Amino acid sequence: MELLKPSKAGTYESNDIYIMLFPGQGKTSIELESVVFDTFGSQIKSVIQDVLEEYGIQNVMVKAVDKGALDFTIRARMITAIIRGASNE
Amino acid sequence: MEINGYKKEFELYSYGHGNKKQKKVQTTKKNSSLYKIKKSVSDLLDEINIQDGMTLSFHHHLRNGDYVLNMVIEEIAKRNIKDICLFTSSIFPCHEPLVEHIKKGTVTQIYAAYISGPVANAINNGLLQKPVIMHTHGGRPRIIESGEVTIDVSFIAVPTCDQKGNINGSIGKSACGSLGYAYTDAYYGKHTVVITDNLVDKLDEIHIEGQFIDSIITIDSIGDASKIVSGTTKITQNPIGLKIARLTTEVIKHSGYFRDGFSFQTGAGGTSLAVADYLKALMLQEKIKGSFASGGITGYLVDMHEKGLFEKLYDVQCFDLEAIRSIRENPNHIPISASKYANINDDCIVSDLDFVILGATEIDLDFNVNVTTTSIGEIMGGSGGHSDTAFGAKVTIIVSQLFNARIPVIKDKVICKTTPGETVDVLVTERGIAVNPKRSDLIEKLEKTNLPLMTIEELKNISDQLIGVPQDISFTNDLIGVVEYRDGTVIDFLYKRNENEEK
Known part of the structure; x- marks a missing residue:
């Protein structure tokens, strides 16, 4: 899938994650802020990375503000942001 | 091992501790002077010849609205005094100015049961x-009486005081209710100072007698009334919290200890209050009446007392305005000292408790509980009366969500042991109830119900499957704190976080 525009998904509520995607950055980077950074930071990044790979997304800057979301929530917010960014509407 | 500024000989906690009796130091203080009133804190500091290295005590009944501690330390810092030991009962966010005094070496040591x-x-x-020495609410009076720490000057913030130094906490514009944590300070301080914003001619009801008071200082305001107590404390609206409260009430009902004359303590947290609310309905329905409720008192317990459900309230600290009204009006709402509440060397109330409902930051597979640090090992809390009541109560129930915001409550091992597992009986979460295996009597009774009983290992597996296993937190060898159990043994050490970790 190809991202056509910046997109976002999620909320800043506890147990959720707010995902922002900025395409066309030349390389892929993940910027993560998390209430559980010390204990789950690398796990959250790897879930984000996995979803990007599954959808064949490159050259995107991911900004994520995590409030303690579980893996399935992170995946759902990522997929939603990707689908929103890939649409022209 | 020697710890800078701590008693030379100390024992480590081991199973079976908590009942050891020590000899009390008797106080024979009787100050009947008619000239106790001093002009200012500054004058007083001159008079008592304040010096480097002294130990000063403060109580926390003004909670996050307290002005007195900051004001006194500011005066002391102006005099370039160093190396002060602060012997406080608790420290709150309003004490932020202390940070500067810590950096400058005015304050070099702190004792407290709770710090946030x-x-x-x-x-x-x-x-x-x-x-820092993290003690318990019951440990604090024991430390003073046993002579382990000698208080040079006790500063007691007081909502109302008369000319002789008699004290009442329940009246005045800064009313806070019971002054439970201040009694021992008044009795044992080498010099005891009352700081008040309401000096009256005569008091009808006295909480602490004037014979223990050496000086009285009047100031404009001892605290911010809106932060001294909550207007009202409220039960949780969170459906998960309510489910935990409902399950907890079922555990109480079927535990074998729910009968006429039972006793109960719960905190002021939303879930704990919901337990009180469900328990009220159950007591009315089953026509069961309790003997007493104790601890920090809230409007919910006052309501139960006034409906005749608990004959007495033993109050070490009022949490809301209803509690303050009640302690003024109801003769069986009785203010008690922290010593009477939880000191192992006293005939203490916690030893007569049937049920206590407590929270936890972490609980481990041996039922040890941490309420001292966060789940990443930073001090943010403390025992307060947690380990005292857990020791005393026949049924100690920990209520907690299994996890929240990806922070699990059950760990293989707690980062800090505040309350030993052998004094903790039941963990109630929204997904199941674990009973400490050593309480076979409770297991036997609860197995006859349809409550969702599991082992704590089974509960941990559910949690691990949903949230994953957190990375370990690493620490340096720099000792930043000592966690002292209620009998004075050392139950854990606190170390500085390793800052070299990759962020």
């Missing part, structure tokens, strides 16, 4: 020169 906010952060960052 900027001062906790300063200690976590290693700014306090000597390790």
Whole structure:
């Protein structure tokens, strides 16, 4: 899938994650802020990375503000942001 | 091992501790002077010849609205006094100015049962020169009476005081209700100072007698009334919290200890209050009446008392305005000292408790509980009366969500042991109830119900499957704190976080 525009998904509520995607950055980077950074930071990044790979997304800057979301929530917010960014509407 | 500023000989906690009796130091204080009133804190500091290295005590009944501690330490810092030991009952976010005094070495040691906010952060960052001593509410009077710590000057913030130094906490514009944590300070301080914003000619009801008071200082305001107590404390609206409360009430009902004359304590947290509310309905329905409720008192317990459900309220600390009204009006709402509440050397109330409902930051597979640090090992809290009541109560119930915001409550091992597992009986979460295996009597009774009983290992597996296993937190060898059990043994040590970790 190809991202056509910046997109976002999620909320800043506890147990959720707010995902922002900025395409066309030349390389892929993940910027993560998390209430559980010390204990789950690398796990959250790897879930984000996995979803990007599954959808064949490159050259995107991911900004994520995590409030303690579980893996399935992170995946759902990522997929939603990707689908929103890939649409022209 | 020697710890800077701590007693030379100390024992480590081991199973079976908690009942050891020590000899009390008797106080024979009787100050009947008619000239106790001093002009200002500054005048008083001259008179008592304040010096480097002294130990000063403060209570926390003004909670996050307290002006007195900051004001006194500011005066002391102006005089370039160093190396003060603060013997406080608790420290709150309003005590932020202390951080500067810690950095400058005015304050080098702190004793407290609970610390939150900027001062906790300063200690976590290693700014306090000597390790903080985290005691319990019952341990504090024991430390003073046993002579382990001698208080040079006790500063007691008081909502109302008369010319002789008699004290009442329940009246005045800064009313806070019971002054439970201040009694021992008044009795044992080498010099005891009352700081009040309401000096009256005569008091009808006295909480602490004037014979223990040496000086009285009047100031404009001892605290911010809106932060001294909550207007009202409220039960949780969170459906998960309510489910936990409902399950907890079922555990109480079927435990074998729910009968006429039972006793109960719960905290002021939303879930704990919901337990009180469900328990009220159950007591009315089953026509069961309790003997007493104790601890920090809230409007919910006052309501139960006034409906005749608990004959007495033993109050070490009022949490809301209803509690303050009640302690003024109801003769069986009785203010008690922290010693009477929880001191192992006293005939203490917690020993007569049937049920206590407590929270937890972490609980491990041996039922040890941490309420001292966060789940990443930073001091943010403390025992308060947690380990005292857990020791005393026949049924100690921990209520907690299994996890929240990806922070699990059950760990293989707690980062800090505040309350030993052998004094903890039941963990109630929204997904199941675990009973400490040593309480076969409770297991037997609860197995006859349809409550969702599991082992704590089974509960942990559910949690691990949903949230994953957290990475370990690493620590340096820099000792920042000592966690002292109620009998004075050392139950755990607190170390500085390793800052070299990759962020």
